[in-house]
Amino acid sequence: MxxxxxxxxxxxxxxxxxxxxxxxxxxxxxxxxxxxxxxxxxxxxxxxxxxxxxxxxxxxxRLKRVSIDNQYIYISNYIKTIQVPITDLQEVDDTWLLNYHPIWITFRTETPFGKVVMFMPSTDPTSIFSTHPITRELRELIKNTCLNAKKIPHTQR
CATH class of the missing domain: 1.20.5 (Single alpha-helices involved in coiled-coils or other helix-helix interfaces)
Structure with a gap:
C-alpha cells in the first residue's frame, strides 16, 4: 500500500x-x-x-512526521510511529501566519501523541496567505469519510 x-x-x-x-x-x-x-x-x-x-x-x-495511505494516518516522533484510522479524523486547521505553515490534525479519540497532532507540510508557494493544499485535501477526506459513513446502514458498521 x-x-x-x-x-x-x-x-x-x-x-x-x-x-x-x-x-x-x-x-x-x-x-x-x-x-x-x-x-x-x-x-x-x-x-x-x-x-x-x-x-x-x-x-x-512538538512537530510530528505525518504520512497517509487509504486507511491510516501514520504519525511519528522519530522514536515511535503510530497509525490512526482515517475515520478517526475530526478536524484539520492551519495558519499562514507562521513561516512554516503548521497544520494541526484533531482526532475523535485520544492517540499516544494526544488528541491534536501538529506537523510542518512541504513548502507550497501558492499558499503563502491562504489555506495549505494539504489542509484542503485532509478536510475533503474528512468530508468524504463522513458522507460514506452515513451511506452504510447501522447494521453493517
Whole structure:
C-alpha cells in the first residue's frame, strides 16, 4: 500500500537540530560567561533561555512526521510511529501566519501523541496567505469519510 508523506523533509531539522542548537548555544554562552567572570550577560542569556525555550517547544519540538495511505494516518516522533484510522479524523486547521505553515490534525479519540497532532507540510508557494493544499485535501477526506459513513446502514458498521 502506497504511503504519501504529508510532512516536510525538513521536519527533523526543525524538531531536533534547531532546538538542540539553541539550547546548546545559550547554555554554552551561560557557562562561558560565568567561567570568565562576565556576569553581566549571564542574566540576559538565562532570560533568553527561559523565554524562548517554551516557544521553541510549542512551535518546533512538538512537530510530528505525518504520512497517509487509504486507511491510516501514520504519525511519528522519530522514536515511535503510530497509525490512526482515517475515520478517526475530526478536524484539520492551519495558519499562514507562521513561516512554516503548521497544520494541526484533531482526532475523535485520544492517540499516544494526544488528541491534536501538529506537523510542518512541504513548502507550497501558492499558499503563502491562504489555506495549505494539504489542509484542503485532509478536510475533503474528512468530508468524504463522513458522507460514506452515513451511506452504510447501522447494521453493517
Amino acid at each position: 502506497y504511503k504519501k508523506q504529508l510532512s516536510s523533509n525538513l521536519t527533523f531539522i526543525a524538531k531536533v537540530i534547531l532546538p538542540g542548537l539553541f539550547v546548546t548555544g545559550i547554555t554554552g554562552a551561560i557557562i562561558g560567561l560565568t567561567s570568565s567572570g562576565q556576569y553581566d550577560g549571564v542574566l540576559g542569556a538565562f532570560l533568553a533561555l527561559l523565554v524562548f525555550s517554551p516557544l521553541i517547544y510549542m512551535g518546533l519540538v
